[in-house]
Amino acid sequence: MTSTSSDAVPISTRLSRWANQHRKWLFAAPAMAFTAMLICFPVGWTLYLSLTDAKGSVRRPADFIGISNYLRVLTDTDRFWPSVARTGVFTFGALALELVLGMAIALLLWRTFRGQRWVRVSILLPFVATPVAIAMMWRLIFEPNIGFANRVMGWLGLPPQPWLADPGMTLPTLIFVDVWEFTPMVAIILLAGLSTLPDEPDEAARIDGAGLWQRFWYVTLPMLKPVVLVAVLLRAIDALKTFDLLYVTKGQGGGSFHEAETLNIYVYGLSFKYNDFGVASAVLIIFFLMILAVMWLLTFRRKGAKL
Secondary structure (H helix, E strand, O other): OOOOOHHHOOHHHHHHHHHHHOHHHHHHHHHHHHHHHHHHHHHHHHHHHHOEOOOOOOOOOOOEOOOHHHHHHHOOOOOHHHHHHHHHHHHHHHHHHHHHHHHHHHHHHHOOOOOHHHHHHHHHHHHHOOHHHHHHHHHHHOOOOOOHHHHHHHHOOOOOOOHHHOHHHHHHHHHHHHHHHHHHHHHHHHHHHHHOOOOHHHHHHHHOOOOHHHHHHHHHHHHHHHHHHHHHHHHHHHHHOOOHHHHHHHOHHHOOOOOOOOHHHHHHHHHHOOOOHHHHHHHHHHHHHHHHHHHHHHHHHHOOOOO
């Protein structure tokens, strides 16, 4: 009597079976490895520079100084912490307005009406333009002397405003520009989520006598919550990284009084004006950890976990 064991199976056959069982990972492995390399190498190199006194020239030998750069950054109350505050105000101010306006637009476009396709295309126009071009356009519009914004203010009988020239108005004005540009993105994401919702819960609530606001708050919004959290996550990360709008409108340093200096503008000045690569790298690592914390909190809440 003969018996067939697994050892008698050729190695090529066993490898073929194993590859067939794990084919989804094998096909994705090259792309995953390449992406990991693109992420890990820059982050690792930045982490190394943050622990050195790299300054002046990339050819200059850098000495290891430990966490001195981090201590210097975390105790900087003149530039670092104000830039953190401006980053938070800009990000969460723009995000809150974009979420509210995006939801309103998505609800308006949810129902079928004549010319709906053309309206959807026109709403996307601000989003498809390049941020630099948009920043230059709004810089001209808000120019105090010849800008179109103050001309409209004159037509309405209102006094002209300094807009980007006033340190107190700079950040709200930039938030307005960011809302104008990226609200369509939020609206399209929410509209896609609304299009997948079933009609039965809303019809049942209508039959039970629920009003329009009650149906939205207690029926539509809870079902749409995962999509809302995805929109918040994507837009929050993108707003935290905003650089082109701020740099084009206010220049290096975020203005004469650093009124628009967020962490991105601050790091740019440290790197390309002062050539202080060690401190700039420390700020980038801290900023990177902040973004990871925001992502973790949003993902944590999305899963329904409790802190």
